[in-house]
Amino acid sequence: MEAxxxxxxxxxxxxxxxxxxxxxxxxxxxxxDEGYNSRLAESIASIKSRIHFCPVCGAYSEGGxxxxxxxxxxxxxxxxxxxxxxxxxxxxxxxxxNGLFHVLxxxxxxxxxxxxxxxxxxSLKKRVAGGSFTEIIIATNPTEEGDTTxxxxxxxxxxxxxxxxxxxxxxPIGGDLEYADRLTLxxxxxxxxxxx
Amino acid sequence: MEAxxxxxxxxxxxxxxxxxxxxxxxxxxxxxDEGYNSRLAESIASIKSRIHFCPVCGAYSEGGxxxxxxxxxxxxxxxxxxxxxxxxxxxxxxxxxNGLFHVLxxxxxxxxxxxxxxxxxxSLKKRVAGGSFTEIIIATNPTEEGDTTxxxxxxxxxxxxxxxxxxxxxxPIGGDLEYADRLTLxxxxxxxxxxx
Numbered sequence: 001m002e003a004x005x006x007x008x009x010x011x012x013x014x015x016x017x018x019x020x021x022x023x024x025x026x027x028x029x030x031x032x033d034e035g036y037n038s039r040l041a042e043s044i045a046s047i048k049s050r051i052h053f054c055p056v057c058g059a060y061s062e063g064g065x066x067x068x069x070x071x072x073x074x075x076x077x078x079x080x081x082x083x084x085x086x087x088x089x090x091x092x093x094x095x096x097x098n099g100l101f102h103v104l105x106x107x108x109x110x111x112x113x114x115x116x117x118x119x120x121x122x123s124l125k126k127r128v129a130g131g132s133f134t135e136i137i138i139a140t141n142p143t144e145e146g147d148t149t150x151x152x153x154x155x156x157x158x159x160x161x162x163x164x165x166x167x168x169x170x171x172p173i174g175g176d177l178e179y180a181d182r183l184t185l186x187x188x189x190x191x192x193x194x195x196x
Numbered sequence: 197m198e199a200x201x202x203x204x205x206x207x208x209x210x211x212x213x214x215x216x217x218x219x220x221x222x223x224x225x226x227x228x229d230e231g232y233n234s235r236l237a238e239s240i241a242s243i244k245s246r247i248h249f250c251p252v253c254g255a256y257s258e259g260g261x262x263x264x265x266x267x268x269x270x271x272x273x274x275x276x277x278x279x280x281x282x283x284x285x286x287x288x289x290x291x292x293x294n295g296l297f298h299v300l301x302x303x304x305x306x307x308x309x310x311x312x313x314x315x316x317x318x319s320l321k322k323r324v325a326g327g328s329f330t331e332i333i334i335a336t337n338p339t340e341e342g343d344t345t346x347x348x349x350x351x352x353x354x355x356x357x358x359x360x361x362x363x364x365x366x367x368p369i370g371g372d373l374e375y376a377d378r379l380t381l382x383x384x385x386x387x388x389x390x391x392x
Contacts, residue, residue: 010239045237
């Protein structure tokens, strides 16, 4: 049936949604409340026009400076550097970090043609040189690209008078050694910390 | 951010989509092509008005009789009884069955207040009494409700001159005894078949 098939096809292009889940969602939508369907459709149709990027840090914003840059209660001497706008939300909603952010827009990845010029290093340099930060926390992903990017940032900011830290990588809390992958295990051994 | 939060909330009401997947999908939509978003939104908004139910068998239809009832190439002496319209698609797309269907609209479930009166047994009785079927295949789910419903159908059609069969239940092909649940294992032992 064309109507169902085309909906399933569109749904299965979403991340984490395979053919089976897409069908299940389509049947759910056929059976669900008309009002819900139109609210969902309207929300999907308008999301791109409602979300902008903060001109200062690059985080998502509903217009103008983002809720972090414009919030006087955040610690303005801390800067956390992340790859993507959604990483800002992840870190902010952890409730552990109360400083500002800087979104790079990705990580250095020569294989995919992403060099330093495509990322927001120029504005990062300018913000840090501005001098109000005492610590820069590099929160790029614990991947080869994230590591390369972290090294690049260290080099970029080597003349700035700030401390530079990086998120700890190692075994996930609640995990089990048996299920740790080799790379995570290697990182947690190399990065082992003093315990007495 | 209100726009993202409300989209995430709506998405997480879909079956199989938790909070994390909903966020992931929302970020994907923010970053994805405007044209795709509006096609998806339009497809979701219109699906209920585009899908109808076949007046004969209760399967999904885009108007009038469904593609199965109206297809002269299907075997008109076989009738497969299922609980839900989507079960028709699942069985039809397996390619193994080429007969007609009858959708009950659910299974007998007194705990949820679903009695025989809410299901399409009257039209089932009339179709079968019409006399063109030689075999009725009961394809209700292998659950307590599906079993109850199958027993009810057997009773309902006891005076009709047709053979009545039910889908085999047991170990899934490619599965492993070790991972079979107790009920499935019990059913596959009780329903064991002669092998010589």
